[in-house]
Amino acid sequence: MQSEITETAADDAVAPAKKKQKCWAFRPEWKDKYPWLRCDIIDGSEKMFCSHCEKSGKKNGFTRGSTNMRSSSLIEHSQCNDHVIAVSLFSQQTAMKSHCEKAKDILNKKLSSQLQVVFYMTKNDIACHQYEGLTELLGAVRAPYFVTREGIYWHSDSVDDMEKALESVVMKQLDEKLKGSDFIGVIIDETVNITVDKKLIIYVKMEVKRRVEIHLLGNYDVHSGTAQCIFNKLVEVLRDRDLELSRVISLGSEGCSVMMGKRAGVGALLRRESAFSIQVHCVAHRVALAQDAAKSVDQVGAYKRTVTSVYSFYKHWASRTNRLRQLTAVLSDENMTSLKQPCAVRWLSLHKAVKSMKSNWPALVMELKEDAVGGNAQAQGILGQIQPYSFIALTHTLADVLPVMTKLNLILSGLTWPK
Ligand SMILES: [Zn+2]
Known part of the structure; x- marks a missing residue:
């Protein structure tokens, strides 16, 4: 009421004419004071509308369009019951919207963190059933977004779904790359x-x-x-x-x-x-085939069989392996390298088997002699195979050749040579 009096007084000061002119028009500054106010020109005349009342479905002069271009009519509308309810509804809706957006943002970040866990698991070949344990660990160390169980997927089926989602992203990127390549x-x-x-x-x-x-x-x-x-x-x-x-x-x-x-x-x-x-x-396969040419050399075949029998002799005997380890420690400054079995599928494995045979040979002979003296026929047989000069010479020859071949194989396969 007070502002109406002041405004009327101000109007009087602007138009001090004897007879007041009834030239009411919309004033743009009203929009600053009343953010809900909108003025549209309908059928050539200006009409004022209230966006809050419109949104909440009220029916009053300001939803039909008011032509009463006076500040008093705006004050009156802002105080009417319809408008007060509409404003209250609007503020509640705004608060709810901001709350929902915040909750959605946190849920998105939680989901993103879970996807990161699944991505890590996929990259490192970790089985799906480990997922729950990993998320529990992250909760225990208070990792962001894992502190509460709310919004966390636990079941391993969720891991499948997340993997599929990750796959779709990766495949989409791959499709883009494929499109860009002519051939x-x-x-x-x-x-x-x-x-x-x-x-x-x-x-x-x-x-x-x-x-x-x-x-x-x-x-x-x-x-x-x-x-x-x-x-x-x-x-x-x-x-x-x-x-x-x-x-x-x-x-x-x-x-x-x-x-x-x-x-x-x-x-x-x-x-x-x-x-x-x-x-x-495949070049690596071709090199492997070339290495298979060694099959025609009887000595290499016999050598592989001997190395396999040494491996089998120690494989399930912890006490023998332990004795071998102790002998290696006495005979050499280096720790014992575990005995390896040459494997037909992995053409790289013979190198490792030869390397361990070369480094363990002195201790191996001593340990086998102990077993042989005790009457172990298998130890006596192996000893007879690994003691001759031909076996030692072949071990050293292969130890010189195989690292070169293995390195070549690894490079051709796109793998790295262990340092
Ligand atoms: Zn209103």
């Missing part, structure tokens, strides 16, 4: 999973910003290991990712006839679709 290479190999189902693992090689990148595309089920079946799966996978076969210009494989057969191998089938495609026989 791509495909590297494939047959595998089996833990339940011995046949699988086809596919990698793609592409050019990204003038650099070559290799990415895993996926590990897919295949019904059989025939070239046609593998080729069909490859076509299906590439089509799903919108990749035309004509863009595939190389096929890398481990070189078996199913892959590299001149007439009906996967590479030959691919060439029918992409005339310029070339085939690459």
Whole structure:
């Protein structure tokens, strides 16, 4: 009421005419004082509206449009029951909205932290059932967003869902990269999973910003290991990712006839679709095949058998291994290196087996002699194999050659040489 009197007085001061002129118009400064106020021109005349009353569904002069361009009408509206209720509703809605946004933000950050945990687990081959333990640990060390259990997914099914979400992001980025590369290479190999189902693992090689990148595309089920079946799966996978076969210009494989057969191998089938495609026989596998040439040397085969029998002799006997360790400590400043078994699948393993044989040989002979004296026929047999000059000479020859071959193998496989 007081402000109305003051305003009327001010109006009088501006227009001191004898007769007051009734020229009422909307004043833009009213909007500063009344944030809910809006002025629209309807049918050529100005009308004032109240946004709060409109939003809360009230029906009054300020929702229909008021033409009463006086500050007194604004004061009157701001004090009316409809408006007071509408303002209260508006402030409650605003508070609720800000509360919800804050809660949503915290939930998003919690979810993001959980995704980071799952990403770490995936990268480090940690099984899904470890997830709950990891989140409990993070809660115990008061890691942000893990202090309360609220908003944390615990079940291992959630890990599957989160992995799928992460996968979709990774695959989306990969699709973008694939789109940007004019040509791509495909590297494939047959595998089996833990339940011995046949699988086809596919990698793609592409050019990204003038650099070559290799990415895993996926590990897919295949019904059989025939070239046609593998080729069909490859076509299906590439089509799903919108990749035309004509863009595939190389096929890398481990070189078996199913892959590299001149007439009906996967590479030959691919060439029918992409005339310029070339085939690459994995270099590490080729070196491994070259190493297999040693099979024709009888001494190397006999050597492997001897090393395997030494490994088996100590494998399940803690007391023998312990005695060997003590003898090594007496004979040398270095600690005993554990005995290794040459393994047919890993062509790198013979190097480790030879290395441990070379360093453990003096202690090995002494330990085996003790067993042989005690009447152990197996120890006597092994002793007879590892004591001759030919065995020692071959150990040293292989110890010189194999590190070079192993290093070459690792480099060709894209792995690093252990320092
Ligand atoms: Zn209102």
